[in-house]
Amino acid sequence: MTPLLAVRDLGVEYPTGRGRLRALDGVAFDLGAGESLGVVGESGSGKSTLARAILRLVPATRGSVSWLGCDLLRLPQPELRRLRRDLAVVFQDPMASLDPRFTLATSVAEPLIVHSPQLSRDAQRREVEAMLERVGLAPSLANRYPHELSGGQCQRAAIARAMITRPKLVVCDEPLSALDVSVQAQIVNLLREFQREQGTALLLISHNLAVVRRLCTRVLVLYLGRIMELGPREPLYAAPRHPYTQLLLDCLPSLGRKRPPSITGPGAGEPASPFDPPSGCVFRTRCRHALERCAAEVPALVADSPGHAVACWRSGEELAGIPDGITVTNARR
Numbered sequence: 001m002t003p004l005l006a007v008r009d010l011g012v013e014y015p016t017g018r019g020r021l022r023a024l025d026g027v028a029f030d031l032g033a034g035e036s037l038g039v040v041g042e043s044g045s046g047k048s049t050l051a052r053a054i055l056r057l058v059p060a061t062r063g064s065v066s067w068l069g070c071d072l073l074r075l076p077q078p079e080l081r082r083l084r085r086d087l088a089v090v091f092q093d094p095m096a097s098l099d100p101r102f103t104l105a106t107s108v109a110e111p112l113i114v115h116s117p118q119l120s121r122d123a124q125r126r127e128v129e130a131m132l133e134r135v136g137l138a139p140s141l142a143n144r145y146p147h148e149l150s151g152g153q154c155q156r157a158a159i160a161r162a163m164i165t166r167p168k169l170v171v172c173d174e175p176l177s178a179l180d181v182s183v184q185a186q187i188v189n190l191l192r193e194f195q196r197e198q199g200t201a202l203l204l205i206s207h208n209l210a211v212v213r214r215l216c217t218r219v220l221v222l223y224l225g226r227i228m229e230l231g232p233r234e235p236l237y238a239a240p241r242h243p244y245t246q247l248l249l250d251c252l253p254s255l256g257r258k259r260p261p262s263i264t265g266p267g268a269g270e271p272a273s274p275f276d277p278p279s280g281c282v283f284r285t286r287c288r289h290a291l292e293r294c295a296a297e298v299p300a301l302v303a304d305s306p307g308h309a310v311a312c313w314r315s316g317e318e319l320a321g322i323p324d325g326i327t328v329t330n331a332r333r
Helices: 047-054 077-086 104-115 121-134 151-163 181-198 209-215 233-238 243-250 292-296
Strands: 005-016 019-031 036-040 062-067 087-090 169-173 201-205 218-223 226-232 302-305 308-310
Touching: 005 047, 019 047, 019 062, 019 226, 036 047, 036 209, 047 169, 047 201, 077 087, 077 104, 087 151, 104 121, 104 151, 121 151, 151 181, 169 181, 181 209, 201 209, 209 233, 218 233, 218 243, 226 233, 226 243
Parallel strands: 036 201, 036 218, 087 169, 169 201
Antiparallel strands: 005 019, 005 062, 218 226, 226 308, 302 308
């Protein structure tokens, strides 16, 4: 079966005054209709670049992004524009993602005007009213401008605008980080309802591993532009197989529950510079189980069980219970 979205060997580089910054390096995954994939990692790991490269909002330097078998990266603009109604995005900052010159109703109607010009003005108005009600926004807010709304209301409007064409894929790039906890829970429930009712595929970019666990069935872990681990949600959260995944999960509040022994240790340090990434495994300078091989060779992303892949030379070992390898925390190359 052809996946809805197939990303292969995707790479993105940015020219800077310090040389070329490699933001993504060989990222590959599939996403099927109705599936939900969470992309997690620290700041600078390449999460937002991945989202924008898939939607062709930033240029990719190599690889392919296939949408139902058609490579989006090589489509002419007119053909790409026709596909945009099936590809929606919800950005991080709800205030900045809405045009300050447009009322809420105008912003939500804009995708219909572009992608469904055959609809009459009355039909567009009815669609907008129904969608605003669907996301929990009162009709009295329709003629207000973004600066007159709260952050939560703006994000609901952004979701309404994304969903009004009933897209097959929604990319959410940190959609909750600008909202307080109670509003976050409401937005999570709203996204879950849309996905269940419309069968929309969801690609969620987030720092919040708790939110990813609620919304996503699979998780992709990025570090310095490379995939460290990719697998089903519950096995990955219960028994992470890459040291970096364990490091991320160690940051979750435990609420008194006993944690498994850490496989990174308290001295994991800060991420390496993307301008000067370590040789071999890019995580090795923070991993207390690194081997000589980790500095010499880049580990391939290899499936060690159905649907679960890890890029680690010690994949399959119980890292928490083995002696430390060569300590390379301060080694740069």
